Amino acid sequence: MVMVAHSTRELAALTPQDIRRAIRAGQWRGLTAGLAAGFAQANLVIVPRALAYDFLLFCHRNPKPCPLLEVLDAGDPEPRDVAPGADIRTDIPRYRIYRQGLLVDEVDNITAYWRDDLVSFLLGCSFTFEHPLREAGIGIRHIDLGVNVPMFITNRPCKVAGVFHGPMVVSMRPIPYEQVVRAVQITSRFPAVHGAPVHVGEPLTLGIGDVQQPDFGDAVPVAAGEVPVFWACGVTPQAVVMQVKPELAITHAPGHMFITDRRDNELAVL
């Protein structure tokens, strides 16, 4: 059995390539937050080729919840654009296997499930904009509290594409009034990772009755002088895929992301 020999602190100083190699060798099976600081991490959704056109079209029509970083060729496990040399089947610490929309397995590599008709979609992750927000002195409540970001199913339908449809899911971060403009500016630079907020202020306009009752993740307090700010969330595409109950779908396990070679700043539009 392979030893899980590394600590987050040891891995944090390594390059994305070295970290992926450690993950591939079974030496790291933990969360990826804090690893390879400054490099973009990605969500993974794998579907059979028969569903790939509709899913690609869905992502194109809904770029805020589904910001595509790279779409691999059918059967090709190498993200040639964002991580040349990597292998999408082995370089993520934990995967989830879904059959007919039901979680049937959690594994640390997917070589046993791989097929020539599988198409891998890598989607941007809000880690990429949380780092520059913090560098600008804007606190991220769920990070400070060590919990998961609160997420909500909204009343905003995504644009339909073929078999895929469903509501947009958003994440919420409380921001002090005097930092809202800066938070909008900073996240606007990163359309490849959800970009600018979809809403600032009134949860009810998104159909959210109580910001203390998230549909996913953990509740975080909104203090006096703070406003809840909502960004489109990468849970949206996963929810939408599972709703059509594909015979096979594979994703990363929550918090266990794919680490790319792209620096966060390479994803900025300005």
Added chain:
Amino acid sequence: MVMVAHSTRELAALTPQDIRRAIRAGQWRGLTAGLAAGFAQANLVIVPRALAYDFLLFCHRNPKPCPLLEVLDAGDPEPRDVAPGADIRTDIPRYRIYRQGLLVDEVDNITAYWRDDLVSFLLGCSFTFEHPLREAGIGIRHIDLGVNVPMFITNRPCKVAGVFHGPMVVSMRPIPYEQVVRAVQITSRFPAVHGAPVHVGEPLTLGIGDVQQPDFGDAVPVAAGEVPVFWACGVTPQAVVMQVKPELAITHAPGHMFITDRRDNELAVL
């Protein structure tokens, strides 16, 4: 026979909806430059569904030459996002029909060619960023001279997607040295219409031996104190499609664009 009753000046004051209605009624078959000022115009590429996944993937992988505004459902002639109520088969003044990559017909509507498996792609057009450049006092040489923009086949390969591959085509605009930074800033705001330049300065770095010998369009002079600035060009996707000789492909005729309801500024990222 329907009278072609309108002048550019009369049409320029109309809304996009009214202009499309006039085009549909056969009352305008001319160029669309200058019409519906402030509203985005789009390139059209129609391919059979069998090629649509590869083409959508090609556009995703090459967003600078192929900035997608909207992809219509197979067989659906209505651009529900950028021009609800419009009909892509009748609302462009002039179309080109290609069989096996060869131009076989030029028509003012494509109802006779329409099929349930045709997928229409609307792509951003540089008209959208030329307007704010001019408003910032940056002259556009080919407009001032009343000729077509000079275009060049570069040594930069596009990223391959399925059957589609080929070099990037660029357009060139001479810009005075002291306005280059502003031109980069302004066009960076519009990634949906080719965005920031792909190169500033030395044509040879793109494999262009002589900026006075364009591959398409017309040569324009580069004066002392000016630098040639190159933007990715919408001719790229058309060239790439024709190279695979699809049994049927339909495009707008050069300069005869689809006029959308989207204001140019709605396409700006910031």
